[in-house]
């Protein structure tokens with residue numbers, strides 16, 4: 001096992017007050033967001049958008065690592081530099097999303113499992129050659145009255161652990177993402193129970209698959225009431241509940257925890273990370289962000305696919321990234 005390399009990468013990813021930028025939307029997801037923003041859904045527009053992000057002035061002061069998709073890691077910036085190299089040249093660690101999305105889980109109506117383990121060992125060594133030093137795999141857990149089932153949690157957490165072991169063998173740090181969705185009407189307490197059960201199962205599976213916890217990053221959801229839950233708790237309750245759950249489930253050997261934003265507004269995602277740092281100034285792991293929508297959305301809307309808007313969009317992207325970095329110090333004000 002390339003223990004030293006994994007440790008060096010996790011250190012670089014958690015450095016200073018920085019966080020991760022998720023810019024790894026699959027082609028269908030990126031196209032969906034482009035359609036909503038009135039942007040043409042073509043490979044050239046996706047490349048131009050990712051070029052805008054990577055060339056944002058001073059991005060590296062707030063962002064330590066960026067997650068690319070399979071399409072982007074094979075593309076070059078508009079100046080002809082492979083995206084992974086362009087990030088590396090700025091001091092940003094390049095990463096790659098390696099899961100292949102979710103499918104219905106046979107025998108479990110309404111539940112999903114993430115695919116992508118077949119051939120992953122070979123793909124992983126290619127991604128290493130292309131410059132990736134960390135990877136991401138997202139499991140999706142849906143809550144309603146009857147689900148998640150134990151069977152669905154187990155299938156997803158087992159796949160995450162198999163993925164993590166394959167990453168570490170290749171010298172690539174696994175970002176392990178068990179996302180409990182905020183769709184529906186469930187309460188904060190229900191989210192807490194499901195998240196806790198999922199995390200406890202995840203760490204058992206990681207142990208069983210001989211994953212070295214010093215060489216992973218956990219990317220969890222915050223503990224939130226569902227979007228359509230009638231009771232929306234304040235940021236302090238969300239922060240206390242989230243941190244208490246993580247302290248109960250996440251061993252201190254894990255070097256970093258980086259939240260997904262999951263559909264929170266950019267302001268909410270930043271404010272809640274900030275509140276956690278204000279209330280808990282000393283935690284066993286580095287605590288940061290790995291947001292996609294909460295960092296990118298204002299920039300994508302401003303860009304709208306027009307070259308004349310690039311500078312304004314880059315400013316908006318840097319603005320959100322640096323506010324999240326401020327939240328890591330508990331010093332954020334909008």
Ligand code: 13P
Nearest residue numbers: 022260261262291292293
């Ligand atoms: P959001 O921050 O938009 O939830 O995306 C993070 C991510 O990488 C989801 O896999």
